[in-house]
C-alpha cells in the first residue's frame with residue numbers, strides 16, 4: 245500500500261556498480277530526485293574486478309562490433325579529460341611473429357578462410373595493421389598517439405620477451421582505477437542531490453498503479469524501509485536477471501549471460517611503463533600491465549559462471565591458463581609461486597545466443613518494461629569505458645516516462661578531484677611535495693592519483709607525518725582513513741585497502757586486521773555521537 249507520507253523519488257536505482265552510480269550522477273544533474281541502493285560496498289562486484297582499461301576493444305573489431313568500438317574509442321578522451329587523476333594514457337605493445345597460429349572462429353577469421361583458404365588459422369600482419377588503422381581512425385583521437393611499428397631487438401620493450409619476437413605494433417588506450425571511478429560518480433551524484441545508500445539490499449519491488457513500492461534492508465543492522473518511486477532502474481550487473489525474476493517478479497524473457505574473468509598479479513616483471521597485448525593460439529588475447537608501481541597484472545580469462553551469488557574466484561585452472569599463456573611470450577618462466585594476488589569478476593553480458601563466452605557481445609542493451617503501471621529500466625551488459633554513454637542512453641529512456649528531464653551534461657564535466665589538465669599530473673605531485681615536504685615520491689604520487697586536487701584537503705595542516713595520526717603502514721594514515729569514512733562511504737578495512745586504494749598488496753594480514761578494528765571503533769563512536 246502506498247504511504248502518502250513518503251515523498252516518492254523520481255528514480256530508484258538498484259545496484260552501486262559503475263552503471264548504477266553513473267546513471268545516478270547523470271540523473272541528479274538533470275534535476276531528477278534519485279535514490280540508489282547497493283547491497284554491499286559500492287563497486288564490490290564486477291566494477292572493481294575489471295582489467296581497468298578505458299579501451300575501444302581492439303579484439304571486438306574481429307567480431308565486427310563497430311558501433312561499440314567507435315563509441316568506446318571516442319569516449320576514452322572524453323573520460324580522460326574529466327578524471328586525469330584516476331585515468332591516464334598507456335601504450336600497448338603487440339608482439340608479432342609470422343609463425344603464430346590461431347584456432348579462431350571469429351567472423352573475420354571465417355571470412356578470411358573463405359576468401360583466402362590458405363590463410364586459415366592465421367592472423368597475418370596486414371590484418372593486424374588494418375585493425376590498428378581502423379582503431380586509430382574510427383574515433384576522435386586528439387590526445388592519444390596513434391599506432392607505430394617497433395623493433396624488439398635491443399629495446400626495453402623487447403628485453404623481457406623471448407628472442408623469437410623481433411617486431412611489434414604499438415597503439416594507445418587508457419588505464420582507469422575502476423573502483424575509484426564508481427565512488428567518485430556516487431559522490432558527485434550525492435553532491436547533486438542523490439541519496440546514496442550502500443549496504444542496503446532491495447528485497448522486493450511491487451507496482452502500485454503509477455508508483456513503485458520498494459522494500460530495502462540495511463545489511464548491517466537488519467532494519468527494513470519502504471521507498472516509493474516513479475521509475476526503477478535495475479543496474480544489478482550479474483544480478484540483473486535475479487532482480488527481474490525474484491525481486492520485481494516481471495514476466496520477462498530477457499536473459500543475462502554470466503562470464504567470469506580472472507586476473508593474476510605478480511611482482512613487477514619488467515622495467516618500462518608499457519603494456520603487452522599477447523595473442524594466444526586459442527584465438528584469445530591477454531594483457532600484461534604495469535600495476536601499482538611494483539607489480540604486473542595479467543588477465544583475463546572467459547569462463548561460464550552459473551550463479552551470481554557464488555563469489556567468483558580465480559580457479560587453479562584459470563591461474564595455470566594465464567601463467568602458460570604469458571610463458572609463451574616472456575623469457576622469465578612464471579609459476580604459481582610468482583602469483584601474489586588474484587581477483588575475479590563476472591561480466592553481466594546480454595544473452596545474444598553467441599556460441600562461446602568469448603564471442604558473446606560486450607555491447608549494452610537497455611529494456612523498459614512499463615506493462616501494468618510504473619516503468620522499470622533493465623540494464624544488460626556494458627563496459628566501464630562506455631558507462632557515461634550508457635547513462636545518457638538510460639536517461640533518454642527515462643525521459644520517455646518522466647516529465648521535465650533536462651538534456652545531457654556530463655561530457656567534459658570533471659569528477660571530484662579531476663579539475664586539472666590531462667598533462668598536469670607531475671606538476672600536481674611536485675606542488676604537493678612542496679607543500680608537504682614529509683611526503684616521499686611514492687606517497688605523493690599515490691595521493692594525487694587517488695584524490696587529484698583533493699589530496700591536500702586530506703593532509704590539512706599537517707607539518708609532519710605524525711600530525712596525520714596513526715600510521716597503518718604503506719603510507720596509509722588515520723587522517724586518510726577518516727576522510728574515506730566521512731566522504732567515500734568506507735566502512736571496513738576491505739573497502740579501504742581493496743577498493744578505495746590497493747594498499748592490500750603491501751599491507752600484512754595483521755596490519756589489515758588492526759585497521760579493521762580501528763575503523764569499527766570509529767564507526768561506533770560515530771553512531772554514539774549521532775544518537
Ligand SMILES: Cc1cc2nc3c(=O)[nH]c(=O)nc-3n(C[C@H](O)[C@H](O)[C@H](O)COP(=O)(O)OP(=O)(O)OC[C@H]3O[C@@H](n4cnc5c(N)ncnc54)[C@H](O)[C@@H]3O)c2cc1C
Nearest residue numbers: 259261262263283289290291295297446481505627628629
Ligand atoms: C574480468 C573482467 C574484465 C573487464 N575489463 C574491462 C575493461 O578493461 N574495460 C572495460 O571498459 N570494461 C571491462 N569489463 C566490464 C565492466 O567491468 C562491467 O561491464 C561493469 O563493471 C559492469 O558494471 P555494473 O554496474 O553493471 O555491475 P556491477 O559492478 O556488478 O554492479 C552491480 C551491483 O548491483 C548490486 N546488487 C545486485 N542485487 C542487488 C539488490 N537486490 N539490492 C541492492 N544491490 C544489488 C551488486 O552488489 C553490485 O555491486 C570487465 C569485466 C570483467 C568481469
